[in-house]
Amino acid sequence: MPVSQKIKEILNYVQTCSPGQEEFYQATHEVLHSLVPLLEQDSRYLEYNILESIVVPERSIIFRVNWVDDTGKRRTNVGYRVQFSSAIGPYKGGLRFHPSVNLGIIKFLGFEQIFKNALTGLQIGGAKGGSNFDPKGKSDNEIMRFCQAFMSELYKHIGKQRDVPAGDIGVGAREIGYLFGQYKKLTGEFEGVLTGKGLNWGGSKLRKEATGYGSVYFAENFLKVYGKDLAGKRCTVSGSGNVAIHTIEKLYDVGAIPISCSDSKGTIYHENGIELASLKAVKEIHQQSLEAYAALHPDAVYTSTAHYPKEGHAVWQIPCDVAFPSATQNELTLVDAQKLVDNGCILVNEGANMPTTPEAVEYLRLHGVLFSPGKAANSGGVATSQLEMSQNASMSNWSAEEVDIKLRTIMQTVFKTAYDTSVEFGCEGDLIKGANIAGFRKVADSMIEQGSV
Numbered sequence: 410m411p412v413s414q415k416i417k418e419i420l421n422y423v424q425t426c427s428p429g430q431e432e433f434y435q436a437t438h439e440v441l442h443s444l445v446p447l448l449e450q451d452s453r454y455l456e457y458n459i460l461e462s463i464v465v466p467e468r469s470i471i472f473r474v475n476w477v478d479d480t481g482k483r484r485t486n487v488g489y490r491v492q493f494s495s496a497i498g499p500y501k502g503g504l505r506f507h508p509s510v511n512l513g514i515i516k517f518l519g520f521e522q523i524f525k526n527a528l529t530g531l532q533i534g535g536a537k538g539g540s541n542f543d544p545k546g547k548s549d550n551e552i553m554r555f556c557q558a559f560m561s562e563l564y565k566h567i568g569k570q571r572d573v574p575a576g577d578i579g580v581g582a583r584e585i586g587y588l589f590g591q592y593k594k595l596t597g598e599f600e601g602v603l604t605g606k607g608l609n610w611g612g613s614k615l616r617k618e619a620t621g622y623g624s625v626y627f628a629e630n631f632l633k634v635y636g637k638d639l640a641g642k643r644c645t646v647s648g649s650g651n652v653a654i655h656t657i658e659k660l661y662d663v664g665a666i667p668i669s670c671s672d673s674k675g676t677i678y679h680e681n682g683i684e685l686a687s688l689k690a691v692k693e694i695h696q697q698s699l700e701a702y703a704a705l706h707p708d709a710v711y712t713s714t715a716h717y718p719k720e721g722h723a724v725w726q727i728p729c730d731v732a733f734p735s736a737t738q739n740e741l742t743l744v745d746a747q748k749l750v751d752n753g754c755i756l757v758n759e760g761a762n763m764p765t766t767p768e769a770v771e772y773l774r775l776h777g778v779l780f781s782p783g784k785a786a787n788s789g790g791v792a793t794s795q796l797e798m799s800q801n802a803s804m805s806n807w808s809a810e811e812v813d814i815k816l817r818t819i820m821q822t823v824f825k826t827a828y829d830t831s832v833e834f835g836c837e838g839d840l841i842k843g844a845n846i847a848g849f850r851k852v853a854d855s856m857i858e859q860g861s862v
């Protein structure tokens with residue numbers, strides 16, 4: 410049977426046995442189709458049924474999370490942990506707390522995480538988890554009680570050699586702290602079972618900054634191949650959370666000009682460059698909407714999401730040289746891609762997971778825009794999480810400079826692996842194919858070597 414026919418069969422099977430999981434189909438569709446050149450070259454992967462196996466998580470845990478709000482009312486949310494693949498190491502991947510979370514979203518993120526983690530060159534498997542709990546508008550005590558209730562179930566399934574969760578959307582240092590405290594209380598163990606921990610109790614320097622910094626390092630590596638760099642480039646960034654803020658911070662360090670940020674309510678365009686201290690104050694200290702940033706800077710333009718057509722996003726209408734989508738999945742659509750091309754954008758570098766829709770990716774590539782897929786470009790976060798695990802295991806504490814050097818090296822390796830693989834398979838610069846093939850090959854070979862387990 411031709412490889413493309415086999416892939417079609419598997420994708421049909423994925424749809425039949427996981428109804429309604431659109432984001433998961435999108436991710437499996439992209440990955441499986443990009444593997445065609447490898448599957449045609451090496452028949453072992455189909456022979457050993459690796460594709461059928463890899464699209465099914467090793468384990469999906471769904472659980473009830475009961476907690477009590479500040480009025481004394483009992484509340485219930487759904488918790489998830491999808492342990493997708495342990496072929497190359499203990500499960501590793503973040504926890505997301507957001508009302509949009511469902512099994513399909515967690516499976517798409519967990520599936521992507523398998524290949525991302527393999528690309529880093531580190532021994533970590535793929536997983537993801539979270540809850541449809543919405544941290545927005547909750548008091549600190551409510552967040553704490555929710556995290557404690559969530560961990561009261563999750564602790565049975567994780568461990569430093571088993572599964573090591575981290576943060577993601579809605580889960581930052583505060584939530585990791587409450588989750589860790591509850592894990593310790595339930596197990597009596599002070600161990601590196603979570604990453605993104607506080608610096609006083611086992612966290613790594615630069616973990617918070619790593620995804621955004623790593624995304625910029627990745628873009629630099631990519632541009633360098635074509636004799637370009639980021640100095641003086643006008644960069645649009647979406648989001649205003651952990652990844653976006655540290656992308657903006659590193660863009661300034663390398664001499665670029667980050668001119669935008671966004672949140673779920675609106676977009677800021679600041680022609681002379683985002684004022685980082687104000688952005689941090691608005692988002693990290695006061696947890697306000699970006700309207701508060703606009704109030705501090707009358708020369709910045711604020712566009713409310715409500716005033717924007719559903720299929721397009723204000724942030725991608727801003728003329729730029731390089732775009733860094735760093736908020737959430739499917740936030741850069743075909744109309745956005747058309748605008749970026751019209752405006753002369755040369756690179757789209759994904760800081761978020763799967764922020765660009767398949768139609769938009771296709772359009773960008775057809776029009777010669779360089780494209781860095783999130784599983785490669787944002788892998789600095791999980792790589793630094795692994796550095797945190799290493800420090801915990803050896804009871805050491807590296808300086809920020811040491812971690813930064815390691816992070817730069819890892820991002821260089823991730824880029825080189827994806828790029829060299831694209832060259833090997835005759836599609837130079839197609840980092841989607843390069844990253845997927847390189848990540849898949851490592852995991853699939855390990856699955857073959859470990860037998861049918």
Ligand code: NDP
Nearest residue numbers: 577578579620648649650651652672673736737761762790
């Ligand atoms: P944060 O929660 O810190 O920030 C998320 C940002 O995205 C916020 O500005 C939020 O706005 C915005 N956002 C979220 N959902 C939507 C939406 N539906 N529409 C518009 N804006 C939205 O998350 P992170 O910065 O940690 O994560 C951002 C992305 O990067 C995610 O895709 C995540 O999976 C990915 N990632 C994160 C890593 C990490 O280390 N943190 C590692 C690798 C990938 P608002 O505040 O208004 O909701």
